Amino acid sequence: MVCWILLLISLTPFTWGTFVVNVTQSSYQAEENHDITLDWTFTTTAHMSLSAVYIFCQLLTEDKDPVLFHLHEGVEVPESQDKQFSGRVQFDKDVLREGRLRLHVSRLRTEDSGLYRCEVKTDDDAGSDKCRLKVTAAADEPEPLRLTESPEPEIWGLHIGQGLRAAAGFLPPCFILCFAYLFFKNM
Structure with missing residues (x-):
């Protein structure tokens, strides 16, 4: 104390x-x-x-x-x-x-x-x-982001997305046919 x-x-x-x-x-x-x-x-x-x-x-x-x-x-x-x-x-x-x-x-x-x-x-x-x-310094007001779909680039007149979808639908039957051809050819 x-x-x-x-x-x-x-x-x-x-x-x-x-x-x-x-x-x-x-x-x-x-x-x-x-x-x-x-x-x-x-x-x-x-x-x-x-x-x-x-x-x-x-x-x-x-x-x-x-x-x-x-x-x-x-x-x-x-x-x-x-x-x-x-x-x-x-x-x-x-x-x-x-x-x-x-x-x-x-x-x-x-x-x-x-x-x-x-x-x-x-x-x-x-x-x-x-x-x-x-x-x-005052920050410039950023422009609001706008969500827009950008067009896909074209290849041979088709959009890439369309081409991929078409190929995806075409390739499996092609593989099956090729596999069948090779299988039966070797028999």
Whole structure:
């Protein structure tokens, strides 16, 4: 029992007062023109005010880091959003108080693929986490298979099937006649 109490006491400083931001899923995969929801969680406190929350989410690329979403003092800042994402990102404000950042991205494009980082700041602390999104090209809709009978190739004016049926009917009597001829000839 004493060991459990000492273990609890030794872990307590690491859990109290620590601000943590986590993605709920480290990688996502979707097809272009579909929608997806990217989800992060962060530590909340009883005294945390939504007007003191600052969120900045970007797609990290080699050339530039386009802004996916920006929230300043609890207010969305759409003018800082990159035109790549303009009109395609919806923020779920209802779950923010619970410590959740939920972004719905619609009409995905292949260029939306990459590493996304969201940074969350409050009056108390800040943190960030990353997730990867892979958007694959939309698969062409395959044409439905139609079962059709293909015509059999013709040989000497007859279809192969007709020729085989005719041969099957003709060959047994032929064999019988040949066998009878050979049998009676040797007698």
